[in-house]
Amino acid sequence: MSRIIRLAGAQMGANQKADSRRQILDRMIALLDDAAGQGAQLVVFPELPFTTFFPRWLFETQAEVDAWFETSMPGPNTQALFDRAKALGVGMYVGFAELTPQGQHFNTSITVGPDGTILGKYRKIHLPGTVEPRIGDRFQQLEKRYFEYGDLGFPAFRGPESWGRAIMGMLICNDRRWPEGWRVYGLQGVELMLIGYNSAAYDPMGGTTEDASLRTFHSTLAAQANAYMNATWAVSVAKAGNEDGSGLIGGSVIVSPNGIVVAEAKTLGDEVIVADADLDACRQGKEKMFNFAAHRRPQWYRPIIDQVGAVPPA
Amino acid sequence: MSRIIRLAGAQMGANQKADSRRQILDRMIALLDDAAGQGAQLVVFPELPFTTFFPRWLFETQAEVDAWFETSMPGPNTQALFDRAKALGVGMYVGFAELTPQGQHFNTSITVGPDGTILGKYRKIHLPGTVEPRIGDRFQQLEKRYFEYGDLGFPAFRGPESWGRAIMGMLICNDRRWPEGWRVYGLQGVELMLIGYNSAAYDPMGGTTEDASLRTFHSTLAAQANAYMNATWAVSVAKAGNEDGSGLIGGSVIVSPNGIVVAEAKTLGDEVIVADADLDACRQGKEKMFNFAAHRRPQWYRPIIDQVGAVPPA
Structure with missing residues (x-):
């Protein structure tokens, strides 16, 4: 079987609060068509691509919050994208705000196979931000308020034959900065990591020392190094641009197992990036540098699970 | 107290097998003088700086192996360096091959304070290479043959008042590619990571897909990303150049807690790099992105200690 897969990242420009769901969905379908036209077999969309990044806003009622969530996937507001992907025979990674029948809220992503089958599901574990709004700030980061922590762990899964039975993993946004998640996938032999993100172009926690350039550098650095240290391909895709006055970085990248950026978005708008990934790379x-069985020494790693926060020496 | 410390990396060029110990020590003292002349308070030397990188050679007898080791530190072959450092009031990180009174062999580093006190000791945990020599290869990587795995864990320690009571950690060479070690230090609040290395300018395990440029990129990438993900300064220092026909990369760097390279060696020879590090950076x-107490989710990290090698999904 072939172990080369053509990957695409479908970076999205800003989604304004006032944009209709159909307007946004049409842009996603256009990106899918563009990627498929370039021969992509798998298209990675950002985190929460169907709406604006709503956790920046404080809502008064739970009904206002729930209006941003999907109760089924696909559902009435997303079905057209799934139909087009299936018709094109193209798979996709797509994020969404998940409201379960039991009333749980998660920041979720799924990977859909070329035949429309849902191959894997992930719920974001590293939720950034705060539960309580920060008084006086124009924009909030309320993921810890609106979502529960992911409860599925970091579950690797296999792609279909046409994707070389790739061992795949998913992360969402802030997760990509946490080597623990990457390593749990690495310990499942991950060959292809899919990531969507919305990252503020400034310090979302109110500081003034981080600008868009530094934050884009961090985003790329985290993808490169964690791909290298786990010997995996990675596709890391932004929703970018100015959403109702709040800036988001772009910098979508496809990264090789050597940590090398092989494709990179140049804009802050809707933009497709494409690269061929040889999974055998x-x-x-x-088998060598990161032959875990030969070189890891877990008896010395215990603080990673025994501790949550940092405990300085006396 | 001041929390700004002037750091130096003392990259070393090649040490040939035939070089005398005194010849090499004199070069180290010259580097120390150079760094002190530039106002450095702490000078980082490479891994195994006192000799050639001897694990590339297969020795027939244990006596031949032991000849490369130090039975005390400082000892007769190293005392002059310690004396000069103390006279200058400069601290240092220095690696050495440690042979204990009990006959144990470790790849070790110590950090020495400005008054000559040994502040911390580390024994390399991530030993690369093989126990058995690879037949037919001109150069070996026999660290697993000549050394035992480090048995001290990743112990952070405090610098003196004149170094702002910095929380410090040490790694050695291959350790810098393993996020687990960095994270265990991160969980102790590390602010300054010291690393020495000898890294082949080719694949030391016999492959042909890695060259000096790629391997230097990997060295820098690992230092940058792990410094960023643990919000720490890092000084990562090479022994470089051509040792008896076997190439070593250079690329010594000082990296900020933002993962930015603030000083970088330009040669493959003896070279001092210097930077001021504000520990409060x-x-x-x-306190924000990597506020571990707020954002880590250890219940999902268990495979990191429960597994050694990778186990692919069915």
């Missing part, structure tokens, strides 16, 4: 790292 | 990361 993961073998050099997995 | 770690606070932005430690």
Whole structure:
């Protein structure tokens, strides 16, 4: 079987609060068509691509919050994207705000196969931000208020034959900065990591020392190094641009198992990036430098699970 | 107290097998003088700086192996360096091959304070290479043969008042590619990570897909990203150049808690790099993005200690 897969990142420009769901969905379908036209077999969309990044706003009622969530996936507001992907025979990673029948809220992503089958599901574990709004700030980061922490762990899964049975993993936004999540996937032999994000172009917690350039550098650095240290391909895709006055970085990238950026978005708008990924290029790292069985020493890693916060020496 | 410390990396060029110990020590003292002349308070030397990188050679007898080791530190072959450092009031990180009174062999580093006190000791945990020599290869990587795995964990320690009571950690060479070690230090609030290395300018395990440029990129990438993800300064220092026909990368760097390279060696020879590190620059990361207490979710990290090698999904 072929172990080369053509990957696409479908970076999205800003979604304004006032944009209709159909307007946004049409842009996503246009990106899908563009990627498929370039021969992509798998298209990665950002985190929460169907709406604006709503956790920046404080809502008064739970009904206002729930209006941003999907109660089924696909559902009435998303079905057309799934139909087009299936018709094109193209798979996709797509994020969404998930409201379960039991009333739980998660920041979720799924990977859909070329035949429309849902291959894997992930719920964001590293939720940034705060539960309580920060008084006086124009924009909030309320993911800890609106979502529960992901409860599915970091579950790797296999792609179909046409994707070389790739071992795949998913992360969402802030997760990509946490080496623990990458490593749990690495310990499942991950060959292809899919990531969507919305990252503020400024310090979302109110500081003034981080600008868009630094934050884009951090985003790329985290993808490169964690891909390298786990010998995996990675596709990391932004929703970018100015959403109702709040800036989001772009910098969508496709990264090789050597940590090299092989495709990179140049704009802050809707933009498709494409690269061919040879999954067997993961073998050099997995069998040598990062041959975990030969070189890891878990008896010294216990604080990683025994501690949550940092405890300085006396 | 001041929380700004002037750091130096003392990159070393090649040490040939035939070089005398005194010849090499004199070069180290010259580097120390150079760094002190530039006002450095702490000078980082490479891994195994006192000799050639001897694990590339297969030795027939244990006596031949032991000849590369130090039975005390400082000892007769190293005392002059310690004396000069103390006279200058400069601290240092220095690696050495440690042979204990009990006959144990470790790849070790110590950090020495400005008054000559040994502040911390680390024994390399992530030993690369093989126990058995690879037949037919001109150069070996026999660290797993000549050294035992480090048995001290990743112990952070405090610098003196004149270093702002910095929380410090040490790694050695291959350790810098393993996020687990960095994170265990991160969980102790590390603000300054010291690293020495000897890294082949080719794939030391016999492959042909890695060259000096790629391997230097990997070295820098690992230092940058792990410094960023743990909000710490890092000084990562090479022994470089051509040792008896076997190439070593250079690329010594000083990296900020933002993952930015603030000083970088330009040669493959003896070269001092210097930068001022404001330890309080770690606070932005430690209190916000990488506020571990607020954002880590250890219940999902268990495979990191429960597994050694990778286990792919069915």
